[in-house]
Amino acid sequence: MKTKEIPADKLNSRLFIAEKVRDIDRAVKSGFAINALSGGVDSSAVTMLGHKALGKRLKTYFIDNGIMRRNEPRQIVLLFKRLGVTVDIIDAKEKFFKALKGVTDPEEKREAITRTFYKDVFGSLVRNSKAKYLLQGTILTDVDETVAGIKRQHNVFKQLGIDPQKAFGYKILEPLVQLRKDGVRKVAQALGLPPSVFSRMPFPGPALAARVIGEVTPEKIEMVRHATAITEEALVSQKAFQCMAILHNDRVTGIRDGRRDFGMQIEIRCWDSIDARKAEPTRLPYEILSLLARRIVTEVPGVVSVTYNITPKPPSTMEAI
Structure with a gap:
């Protein structure tokens, strides 16, 4: 089923936030969820939506994959600490570089990163936390580019017929999937994130490996x-x-x-x-x-x-x- 877009000029951020907070809470119920925070506007907005909906029932991680920008883990953890969100850093550098060793094809690189992230690193976190849901910041442009075959975005699954529950052992919630980047920025600002986040330039899911x-x-x-x-x-x-x-x-x-x-x-x-x-x-x-x-x-x-x-x-x- 095609995702219905909410254009930025038609977006009511306050109502959107209220709706997504309600949806997340209803989906997770009394259980637990986890999410990965990279510091980009998409993952930051999802983190704030998730904590607004679930509070301590959401566990937020920064996956230090060794391919992020300079000083990124420490800067992001400190920023969100000031916002009242605790972020745990997971050192996964060795796992990611091992998965990327000898890989030169662009799509194979993206697949290696996706597999390591979702099955290995997050699979372990899900098992240890007993979480049933992963919140992530997939947006409509990610879906469009993947479905069109332009490039495989690491965070797109069900639109390709992949069931994350069967593949990884948990369900994925995508509260931003109806928005594009300009809409996400409006939501991030309405959630109280600072300009350094809601105006931050995009950064790819495969991080510096994409460069x-x-x-x-x-x-x-x-x-x-x-x-x-x-x-x-x-x-x-x-x-x-x-x-x-x-x-x-x-x-x-x-x-x-x-x-x-x-x-x-x-x-x-x-x-x-x-x-x-x-x-x-x-x-x-x-x-x-x-x-x-x-x-x-x-x-x-x-x-x-x-x-x-x-x-x-x-x-x-x-x-x-």
């Missing part, structure tokens, strides 16, 4: 993590919908100190969009691009080339894989 072309290793993740921090810092004043650094697989020839330096290439993408269905590359001033390139090749060891993507979505997608 490494080829095999994902701890060394490559550290390289793209460093480049990401520089990129987000340099472009924050542009107020773009999303910006990112992508690490290419093949080495390219460079020159450093008058000698050949056979190094890596970083691709920068920066987007103007409303709901992520369509996007245009941000027309960044050359001075900013030049400064960004100089910083990355100077500060990120092993990088000798920086490029900027100017292809709109479609035919491009916003993430590389």
Whole structure:
């Protein structure tokens, strides 16, 4: 059955929140639920909806998969502590890198992350907590891209005919699935989340693994993590919908100190969009691009080339894989 969209301009955030809180409470009843918080606007909104509905009957986890941005686990846990929500960090780095070892195909990478997240890590948490439900922040764009075969989003199951109860041992609740990103931002703001959350740029479910072309290793993740921090810092004043650094697989020839330096290439993408269905590359001033390139090749060891993507979505997608 096709999901009925609630466009942002037709969304009454107060009524939507009341309805979803009621739905979550009715579904879980006297039982327990768990959810994963990544710090993005989708998972943050679901976390607040869930705690509003269930209180202590919802257990919130941050899965430290080793592929998040710099200092993300600690920053997110502290932010939600100030909001009255306790978040437990689960160290799963070894499991994720083991699952990604030797995998180069984009869809296989996404599948490895999905399987590790839902079956291994969360399967264990569900068994230990006796929870019957997982709350997650699937939105309509995730469903559209997966069903259309554009790219497999890690958080889409029943729309593909997959029963999470049979596959993983628990049911999944998706209170945001009728919304797109602009609608989720309205709900997040109405839930009392700060601008640093409800205005935060999107971040992919596969995290920085979606920004490494080829095999994902701890060394490559550290390289793209460093480049990401520089990129987000340099472009924050542009107020773009999303910006990112992508690490290419093949080495390219460079020159450093008058000698050949056979190094890596970083691709920068920066987007103007409303709901992520369509996007245009941000027309960044050359001075900013030049400064960004100089910083990355100077500060990120092993990088000798920086490029900027100017292809709109479609035919491009916003993430590389």
